[in-house]
Amino acid sequence: MTIATHFKSERKGRGEAYVSDHAGSHHALFMRRTSYALAPLGVLAAWFLLGAAGKPLDGVRAEIGRPLPALVLIAFAAIGMLHARQGMNEIIEDYVHDEALKAKALAANKWIAFAVAAIWVVAILIIAAPR
Numbered sequence: 001m002t003i004a005t006h007f008k009s010e011r012k013g014r015g016e017a018y019v020s021d022h023a024g025s026h027h028a029l030f031m032r033r034t035s036y037a038l039a040p041l042g043v044l045a046a047w048f049l050l051g052a053a054g055k056p057l058d059g060v061r062a063e064i065g066r067p068l069p070a071l072v073l074i075a076f077a078a079i080g081m082l083h084a085r086q087g088m089n090e091i092i093e094d095y096v097h098d099e100a101l102k103a104k105a106l107a108a109n110k111w112i113a114f115a116v117a118a119i120w121v122v123a124i125l126i127i128a129a130p131r
Helices: 024-053 055-063 067-095 099-128
Strands: none
Touching: 024 055, 024 067, 055 067, 055 099, 067 099
């Protein structure tokens, strides 16, 4: 017994209608790859921030002022906000049904994600700047 589906796979032969070609959507691939990048960046960012905890302001500036911690924190902020923005875009597309409201929500999501990432990067650069 065979059920007709609209699924198109590159596989030929027996069972071709039931096997995924594992290509995935662009969204799923993007989210997976940013997750892979965020895992080590999150651990390193937490390591640097916890290492700076309890230090005076000059000690924190000295810690974050080194190139590696500053770059890790900036990369974590940028990639994290891209990941969060894409996830929120999917939520908006799935649950907001009014097209005009959806367009406004997607635009607001884009600008808010950009603003949060920019504020985070500027804050890191201000803290890391030599005095």
